[in-house]
Amino acid sequence: MALHQKLLNTSTYDQTLRPGKNQSEPTIVSMRMTVGNLVDIDEIAGTMTIKGDLEISWMDERIAWDPDDHNGIRQVFIQKQKLWAPEMYCISSLAQNTGLGLDNFMVKFSSTGLANLDVQSIFWSTCNIQITHYPVDVQSCLFEFSPNGYSSDEIRINIIDREVVGNGYKENSAWEFKNGEAFAREGKRSEADAFIVSVSYERRSIIHVITVIVPTSLMGFVHMLVFFLPDDSGERVGFSVTVLLSLAVYQSMLSEALPKASLPQIPIISIKVFADILISFIIQMCVIFSQYLYIKEQRGEDLPNVLKGFARCLQCMERKQKVKADPIYSDDEEREGKEKKRKRFGDAVDIHRFRRIFNIVCGWICFVALLATNICLISMLLEKTTKT
Secondary structure, three states, X not given: OHHHHHHXXXXXXXXXXXXXXOOOOOEEEEEEEEEEEEEEEEOOOOEEEEEEEEEEEEEOOOOOOOHHHHOXXXXXXXXXXXXXXXXXXXXXXXXXXXXXXXXXXXEEEEOOOEEEEEEEEEEEEEXXXXXXXXXXXXXXXXXEEEEOOOOOOOEEEEEOOOOOEEEEEXXXXXXXXEEEEEEEEXXXXXXXXXXXXXXXXXXXXXXXHHHHHHHHHHHHXXXXXXXXXXXXXXXXXXXXXXXXXXXXXXXXXXXXXXXXXXXXXXXXXXXXXXXXXXXXXXXXXXXXXXXXXXXXXXXXXXXXXXXXXXXXXXXXXXXXXXXXXOOXXXXXXXXXXXXXXXXXXXXXXXXXXXXXXXXXHHXXXXXXXHHHXXXXXXXXXXXXXXXX
């Protein structure tokens, strides 16, 4: 008690003045951050929240004593509000306007005048969320701390340790710590120095691969099975609509889970799901048109002129590969009869054959498109994973 009264004597100690006999020289404030664990990364809000231990230390020669004169006391604890302490702000968190450490926090002083303020708190910062390579993305964020009201000429920040993760770090179930570093930025002119902590986390992507990528890819290939269903079953259109709606549900789920911004690039997975929906839409149109041809065939109705021309083109392309050279006829009448028969056959439209060829062509085109989109997605994600 007597030591406290002596150290905080108002006649010798003014808490409004920073330490140092020569006020023209800057006060050295040493800082270190130890990240305890990641609390959350909010992709929608663009924020990162961590739990950490911020250690701030400085020399105050006014609070120094000889332990031999005070029963061997080598350290004391004084409330922060009773003495001078650098008021640090997390300036990367725009919503917080209060300094770090409450007034009733205790500052530990050694007999040499070394002060140590340990602030254990939840820190959050705004970040530039990059979700282009979701779900194998890496998110980096800067936590910037700066003294309030002091320029670089008055308070100079020194780094105690650049490492920000110790042995006590607790892993996060959704994100894996990738790297982290602490560094100081010197202020220019009247600007203040800044203590900056950079941390990066890599998403644990296996759950997203299982719940998003694999189902959407499988649904696309399952949709191809609609071409194997018989037209008279009546289930082709219903089955195709069900798959298309399922993909639309996955698209809405992704849009809710990811930021609305589309710069610098939209997520690759969103492009892939959109491509799957587009291909499924094409399959749906093919199935409906095939069903239309089936109804025309069953009713014995003729096709419109436009479709007749398209059907004849397909028949001619197929027939060119099958027609062989005619034998030499000895009878002119027999040759003329066969020519007339061939002409009549060329004018006719075989709806059944046209529908079969149409289904085969549509099936192969959609299969190649689905295969290409999945190969492109896998190659891009693997390339990103290899680089990181």
